[in-house]
Amino acid sequence: MKSVHNTELDESVIDWPVHMQRALDIACNVIAANPNPRVGCVITNNNTVVAEGWHIAAGHPHAEAMALGSAQAAVAGGTAFVSLEPCNHLGRTGPCSEALIEAGISTVVIAMNDPNPRVAGQGVRRLEEAGIEVFQLKDFELPAQRINPGFITRHQTGRPFVRMKLAMSMDGRTALSNGESKWITGAAARADVQKLRAASSAIVTGSGTVLADDPRLNVRVEEMDLSEAQLISNEESLKIQPLKVILDSNLRTPETARILQSGKTIIFTASADSTSQFATANDVEVRNCSNDADPNASGVELHSVLESLAAEFECNDVLLEAGPTLCGSFLKADLVDELVLYVAPKLLGSDAKALLNLTGIESMDDALDFSITELCQIGEDIKVVLRPQKV
Ligand SMILES: NC(=O)c1ccc[n+]([C@@H]2O[C@H](COP(=O)([O-])OP(=O)(O)OC[C@H]3O[C@@H](n4cnc5c(N)ncnc54)[C@H](OP(=O)(O)O)[C@@H]3O)[C@@H](O)[C@H]2O)c1
Secondary structure: OEEEOHHHOOHHHOOHHHHHHHHHHHHHHOOOEOOEOOOEEEEEEOOEEEEEEEOOOOOOOOHHHHHHHOOOOOOOOOEEEEOOOOOOOOOOOOOHHHHHHHOOOOEEEEOOOOOOOOOOOHHHHHHHHOOOEEEEEHHHHHHHHHHOHHHHHHHHHOOOEEEEEEEEEOOOEEEOOOOOOOOOOOHHHHHHHHHHHHOOOEEEEEHHHHHHHOOOOOOOHHHOOOOHHHHHHOOOHHHOOOEEEEEOOOOOOOOOOHHHOOOOEEEEEOOOOOOHHHOOOOOEEEEEOOOOOOOOOOOOOHHHHHHHHHHHHOOOEEEEOOOHHHHHHHHHOOOOOEEEEEEEOOOOOOOOEEOOOOOOOOOHHHOOOEEEEEEEEEOOEEEEEEEEOOO
16 A cells, blocks of 8 residues: 655646545534444546445444445446455445445545554555555545544553543532532533544433432434434434443432433443342443442443443444443543633632532642644634643
């Protein structure tokens, strides 16, 4: 495979970046394809776009197969632009490398290699063995990686990508001293949170939030403010509710909690107690995840929870929607990959509750540093997306 930068492309293939950008844009239209990655494909022949495809959801054709199946003109001899290396294994659907070979595609241009060890490099190798020329457009590697942070993190580290969502006032408060917190932010911010949920494999919360707010933590499509085109592209994936996960050391979650009423919920506990409390509840699974290595540590063991979510439930992206205690624990354990902060133009004052239980920061050197990756106004609120600065 030849890796090339846009500036190195000769005159005859000067339009390659345009087609690859389109492949990435198509992939981005898909909100989630869990546990698979979001992928887009554009096929050109004789300098004309003849097909486009994207991966709708697990069990549905991959982007390359969808494009080949919907081509408006001959694809033999054409060029396929794919945002991710074509797969070469038999999963829920057939290998894309074979489909491209059978269709007579002569050139494949990819943005990034597949991080999945079952694919990694093998898709490219199979295409080249069949005489197809394969190129990687280097300048699209990072943008393509940003489309699938969870898929990449799961395959590279064995845990999901953890996105922590918090809503706060301008003075960093989340609730009044009496616990009242509804609603700090406005409807537009809450609709945006619905999209974050829909993009996630699992929503993780703590028993404190379940007891205080009794949230449903489900995806409500009618609150998401999607365009007609987005609704069509995501019709299949939006039928699937993300897994709901409660970290509840002492099984304090009541059987009547609203979070247990729709879709599957996993409760990770440190309690040796049985599952009796939830014996009659539908779709609730209780798992022991105590901190065996440190019996003095409180709460369930976060690394094991995340490893279990990746290995057993194929979770790519998880959304942490919890209170100051659990969010503080995730930050202390260095398990937050992205922080999505909604800031309401309100001041709640110093009697109100703080954003995080995060103690022990005694010097500026101990402060947790972040870089801002996105900043925008959303309705009346501000949305800030941050990534931890790794030292
Ligand atoms: N502003 C926001 O965006 C936002 C979002 C969600 C919630 N909230 C607010 O947060 C408040 C609740 O806060 P909270 O701090 O009590 O609840 P929380 O952080 O959601 O849950 C904390 C509980 O999780 C359990 N837990 C299990 N394993 C843990 C671990 N390793 N580390 C830490 N905790 C672990 C602990 O209870 P056990 O010991 O019983 O297991 C702990 O008390 C509510 O008022 C809610 O409105 C705000």
